[in-house]
Amino acid sequence: MRNSLLIITFFTTLSIFAQEIEIKKVVKDEIDFDAIDSLYREDQFYVNITYNALQKRIDGIAQNKLSPGIAFGFLRDMPINKKRTLSVAAGLGYSLAIYNQNLGISETNGTYTYQVLDSGISFTKNKLSLHYIDLPIEFRWRNSTPESHVFWRVHSGVKLSYLFYDQYKSVSSNGTVTLSNNSDLNQFQYGFYLSFGWNTWNFYAYYGLNPIFKSSAKIENQSISMNTTNFGLMFYIL
Incomplete structure (x- = not known):
């Protein structure tokens, strides 16, 4: 058995x-x-480093020092032609924009007052920091192939940004002022951008279509209708 x-x-x-x-x-x-994967996608993480320039400034307002910006996020690639050289992409990201300038901001009982810090006021720091959640949507062209992902690219699109935190800090002869959650700031920003280059290194430019401040923010009854233009480098990581 x-x-x-x-x-x-x-x-x-x-x-x-x-x-x-x-x-x-x-x-x-x-x-x-x-x-060879003939159905490849260019899903990418991105990192963006920029210089932020204020446009449509009121007389007397000027930027000083460097006004840097940084952004990072992820883009989902969706090819729309057989060769996969054309596509659209949508993503989610975070960005920080810093503006060093001479716009003074003060607050009393929830009411904000604005002034130009002229030569009579000495200051060592006067900056506005804006933190955004970004939703980019772009149209893409590239000459990539299934065999090689090292290629030329041109990406153009629109970006919607939601302001979730802001901080103004000034250190001057009038004292130190720190403010956050300014209700005079536009909570939503939107604009066009363009990115083009070779492989990982790409030039980047963004133009904001709406003002940073609401129309309620004024200096001597003149609205602070500044918008932003950003120039820098975009890095794509597969």
């Missing part, structure tokens, strides 16, 4: 092992892991 069980167990194990070898052989024959 024991010998019979051993024989049955041996041949059962041998049968299962043979079936596993056959399955692996079929899978290997049907799937070529070295084959």
Whole structure:
């Protein structure tokens, strides 16, 4: 009886092992892991470093020092032609825009007052920091191929940004002022952008279509209708 069980167990194990070898052989024959992916996507993480320039400034307002910006996020690529050289992409990201300038801001009982910090006021710091959640949507052209992902590209699109935190900080001869959650700032920003270049390195430009401040923000009854233009570099990471 024991010998019979051993024989049955041996041949059962041998049968299962043979079936596993056959399955692996079929899978290997049907799937070529070295084959070129003709249905590739250019899904990418991005990092953006810019200089931020204020446009439509009221007389007397000027930028000083460097006004930097940084952004990062992810873009989902959706090809629209057979060669996959044309596509649209949508993404989600974060951006920080810093403006060093001489626009003074003060607050009393929820009411904000604005002035130009002229030569009579000495200051070592006067900056506005804006934190956004970004929703970019872009049209893409590239000369990529299934064999190589090193290529020229031109990306053009629109970006909607939601302001979720802001801070103004000034250190001057009048003292130190720190303010946040300014209700006079536009919570939504939108504009056009263009990115073009080779492989990882790309030039980037953005033009904001609406003002940073609402029309309620004024200096001597003149609205502070400044918008922004950003120039810099865009890095794409596959």
